[in-house]
Amino acid sequence: xxxxxxxxxxxxxxxxxxxxxxxxxxxxxxxxxxxxxxxxxxxxxxxxxxxxxxxxxxxxxxxxxxxxxxxxxxxxxxxxxxxxxxxxxxxxxxxxxxxxxxxxxxxxxxxxxxxxxxxxxxxxxxxxxxxxxxxxxxxxxxxxxxxxxxxxxxxxxxxxxxxxxxxxxxxxxxxxxxxxxxxxxxxxxxxxxxxxxxxxxxxxxxxxxxxxxxxxxxxxxxxxxxxxxxxxxxxxxxxxxxxxxxxxxxxxxxxxxxxxxxxxxxxxxxxxxxxxxxxxxxxxxxxxxxxxxxxxxxxxxxxxxxxxxxxxxxxxxxxxxxxxxxxxxx
Numbered sequence: 302x303x304x305x306x307x308x309x310x311x312x313x314x315x316x317x318x319x320x321x322x323x324x325x326x327x328x329x330x331x332x333x334x335x336x337x338x339x340x341x342x343x344x345x346x347x348x349x350x351x352x353x354x355x356x357x358x359x360x361x362x363x364x365x366x367x368x369x370x371x372x373x374x375x376x377x378x379x380x381x382x383x384x385x386x387x388x389x390x391x392x393x394x395x396x397x398x399x400x401x402x403x404x405x406x407x408x409x410x411x412x413x414x415x416x417x418x419x420x421x422x423x424x425x426x427x428x429x430x431x432x433x434x435x436x437x438x439x440x441x442x443x444x445x446x447x448x449x450x451x452x453x454x455x456x457x458x459x460x461x462x463x464x465x466x467x468x469x470x471x472x473x474x475x476x477x478x479x480x481x482x483x484x485x486x487x488x489x490x491x492x493x494x495x496x497x498x499x500x501x502x503x504x505x506x507x508x509x510x511x512x513x514x515x516x517x518x519x520x521x522x523x524x525x526x527x528x529x530x531x532x533x534x535x536x537x538x539x540x541x542x543x544x545x546x547x548x549x550x551x552x553x554x555x556x557x558x559x560x561x562x563x564x565x566x567x568x569x570x571x572x573x574x575x576x577x578x579x580x581x582x583x584x585x586x587x588x589x590x591x592x593x594x595x596x597x598x599x600x601x602x603x604x605x606x607x608x609x610x611x612x613x614x615x616x617x618x619x620x621x622x623x624x625x626x627x628x629x630x631x
Contacts, residue, residue, distance in 0.1 A: 303327045306365045308352065308395065309372025310345070311337040313474055314410065314466070317509040318369060319345060325513065332361045332372070352391030359398030367406040367516050370395045370450075375476065377437045377591055378576070378584040384438040385445075392446035396453045396461075406519045407461040408512050409450040413501075413531055413601060414440035415465065419593040423499075426602040427529050436590035447529060454527035462515055462525050464508075466532040467601065470547075471505035471621055472628035481544060482551045489586065492541050492559035494596030500540040501533035501600040504621035507614045508532055511606065518610040530606040534614045537600035550626045562596035 305322055309315040310331030316339055322329050329345040340347055350357035352372055362368060374387045399407050417440060418432035435441040447463045454461040470477050484490040511532045519525045545555035569592045572585035606612035
């Protein structure tokens, strides 16, 4: 029986991963910051800890074969220290715990934004380099963490890899879809750009499955060791047509009003500056990162994941939309 540790087990992706691991017959230990009824019902072992606590994090890695490091803080605004301590230092604490306690496999949940500098990304693969400029702290701290994970491959018995799922969505989502719907209901959702940009995304159950598929092939002598992988549905979609489909699921009309990418970028830069001067903690309504994400194309080549560990999107986008609609939870 494979004994797994899942950090961020109470989160959107983490909970789906735990459910799939339990269904596979794996023994699961869940690290989270507070007791979670959903995890209790699954009968998994729970460890209540914060990634910033190096000892508690390392202790959670004892007698574990595989660590799935899913936990992290996402967002496009906030102080550097908050993102760095959780995303970067927290990941280093996980790595250290794996090495000290002889963990064999570490699968890290990264993000395609670690390669995003604000320009179009059309079919790029994992040879894409890290940017020389960062539009917000989230991708920067995730990139630093990813580099540490990949560099740790081969330390002792540890084999590592990094997965980069893009725009995870589905039932129980508390971030992407709810934010879009809330903005639309408030009349604050504007189409950015000419409406022709293509994007990749991934249904949450496919993203979760990619983690154990990678772990099953991960060993020091395998091609998976020390590598990063983009994870998507494998079929780019028009960004704004897809957003309109999500809004339709919630009974909302399509986005009618728009703004040019250049104008959104300028507004974002201005609001960022104003928030810094005023020392406002609230997220600006627009930022440069958000403008580029909404107005640029960003889709990826996933051939490496298909080849190295057999990844495929077993749940189609159409089926995912049907499940989202039936769930009533978005």
